[in-house]
Amino acid sequence: MRYSHQREAIKKIVQNTNCHPTADWIFNQTKIIIPNISLGTVYRNLKLLEEEGEMNTIYDGNIARYDWNTESHDHLKCKECGDLVDVHLVHEEFTSKVKRKFKFDVDNVEMTVIGTCSKHA
Amino acid sequence: MRYSHQREAIKKIVQNTNCHPTADWIFNQTKIIIPNISLGTVYRNLKLLEEEGEMNTIYDGNIARYDWNTESHDHLKCKECGDLVDVHLVHEEFTSKVKRKFKFDVDNVEMTVIGTCSKHA
DNA sequence: TCTATAACTAGTAATAATTCCTATTACTAG
DNA sequence: CTAGTAATAGGAATTATTACTAGTTATAGA
Numbered sequence: 001m002r003y004s005h006q007r008e009a010i011k012k013i014v015q016n017t018n019c020h021p022t023a024d025w026i027f028n029q030t031k032i033i034i035p036n037i038s039l040g041t042v043y044r045n046l047k048l049l050e051e052e053g054e055m056n057t058i059y060d061g062n063i064a065r066y067d068w069n070t071e072s073h074d075h076l077k078c079k080e081c082g083d084l085v086d087v088h089l090v091h092e093e094f095t096s097k098v099k100r101k102f103k104f105d106v107d108n109v110e111m112t113v114i115g116t117c118s119k120h121a
Numbered sequence: 122m123r124y125s126h127q128r129e130a131i132k133k134i135v136q137n138t139n140c141h142p143t144a145d146w147i148f149n150q151t152k153i154i155i156p157n158i159s160l161g162t163v164y165r166n167l168k169l170l171e172e173e174g175e176m177n178t179i180y181d182g183n184i185a186r187y188d189w190n191t192e193s194h195d196h197l198k199c200k201e202c203g204d205l206v207d208v209h210l211v212h213e214e215f216t217s218k219v220k221r222k223f224k225f226d227v228d229n230v231e232m233t234v235i236g237t238c239s240k241h242a
Numbered sequence: 243t244c245t246a247t248a249a250c251t252a253g254t255a256a257t258a259a260t261t262c263c264t265a266t267t268a269c270t271a272g
Numbered sequence: 273c274t275a276g277t278a279a280t281a282g283g284a285a286t287t288a289t290t291a292c293t294a295g296t297t298a299t300a301g302a
């Protein structure tokens with residue numbers, strides 16, 4: 001993959017946030033550095049970065065959010081504040097259980113737990 | 122909620138399929154019975170039916186799919202054939218574990234296991 | 243049965259999220 | 273350095289969904 005100023009900027013922005021930004025948020029942040037960048041470039045590079053294993057796409061309802069945390073993990077989503085928090089819930093034995101029970105080869109588990117966080121209980 | 126011919130048709134169509142149809146698929150099926158139905162009507166009624174607890178919305182990447190199975194359940198998604206199969210993987214003890222560990226009140230768990238089904242291994 | 247009314251509809255326009263297309267640019271080999 | 277070419281960029285187009293409006297229909301009560 002060839003070097004690109006735009007891609008580097010996008011990568012840094014995502015890596016320096018703890019929220020799980022949408023493409024639009026990343027686009028607006030990148031515009032501060034590269035004012036004439038286009039949204040298409042943001043999407044394309046996010047996809048490229050994901051393919052390179054530098055990033056993860058998570059779906060919050062039907063909108064994509066991007067996560068620099070590429071370790072396998074899950075999310076707690078508070079319906080009050082919308083906060084999305086990283087947690088590790090699905091373990092190795094789960095994968096082998098699914099394999100055994102359903103003859104299904106697991107690549108990846110996407111889990112979002114929806115509820116109320118301690119701040120809003 | 123008042124009776125509506127259109128809503129009844131939509132409900133029957135979703136309840137009689139084992140696939141997890143998109144709004145567009147449901148729209149096309151409903152058109153066979155009610156040729157001049159509009160896509161907006163389909164979306165509005167799917168939302169109403171979900172609020173009534175007659176249906177569930179699941180998100181497959183960034184498109185919505187509808188599921189008559191309102192029991193809490195999970196999905197196996199084959200990356201080869203795109204098939205989405207209902208399974209029951211998340212149990213009661215999981216919910217209480219999350220509550221204990223993260224002080225997080227669980228309403229609902231959305232889990233999709235992505236991998237390869239036995240037909241495409 | 244008839245009427246009032248509030249929920250509903252089709253159709254269209256708007257919005258939001260994402261992908262596609264074509265000119266431009268960076269890099270490589272000569 | 274220059275030409276060739278493949279990756280990249282910006283903007284237009286597409287897709288999915290929601291909002292709006294004017295007309296229609298189910299249903300409760302007179």
